Amino acid sequence: VGIAVGIARNRPPIRRPWLLLLAAWSLYQLANVPWALFPRATGRPLPYPSAVDWLYWAAYAVIAAALFSLIRTRGRDRGGVIDALVVTAGLSILVYAFLIHPYIQQEGLPVAARMASTAYPLLDLLLVGSLAILAFTRGPRPPSFWLLCSAVVIQLLCDVGYAFGLLDGTFGPGSPSHLGWIVSYGAYAAAALHPSMRRLTAAGQADPGISPLR
Secondary structure (H helix, E strand, O other): OHHHHHHHHHOOOOOHHHHHHHHHHHHHHHHHHHHHHHHHHHOOOOOOOOHHHHHHHHHHHHHHHHHHHHHHOOOOOHHHHHHHHHHHHHHHHHHHHHHHHHHHHOOOOOHHHHHHHHHHHHHHHHHHHHHHHHHHOOOOOOHHHHHHHHHHHHHHHHHHHHHHHHHHOOOOOOOHHHHHHHHHHHHHHHHHHOOOHHHHOOOOOOOOOOOOOO
């Protein structure tokens, strides 16, 4: 709701990135309802993988598309892209070692569940790459920019906590990741509601200087 209100109230010059974020948020809510209610209604865990996982995967892809769409409005910066890819490549080694490889080696895990469990870290890497490019390339950095980046970072940290919790069997209702995801959703909404969101996609707003992260 917050993202939709922000788009309607602030009227960004280029709406595509924000509309994609709104679509991703809608997919998340469609997935969250059965994910939360199915176990309570049936007394059984949600099948894994299920259609809910496809909704989550689609949401990840749409968020990445929103970030790349936002990047395109900020002009070209090959140096920033290269820096971002180097960072992403380094993190991908850690993701494989700690989040993907354990699932591959886990005995007794069905093939479908094994593939689904590795899909989430891979999609997180997609978000890492798109966020890194956004952060390392030139462009305006108003409050809305930092709120958006914070939303993605919090989401990624919660996903990591969720993955480790599943591996060691500690994830459950009331886990810190639940609160973190709610905070992340709020940060997405705040990024859209802040008036400075117009500057992120305003034509001709590219900053010719070097990114502060480089």
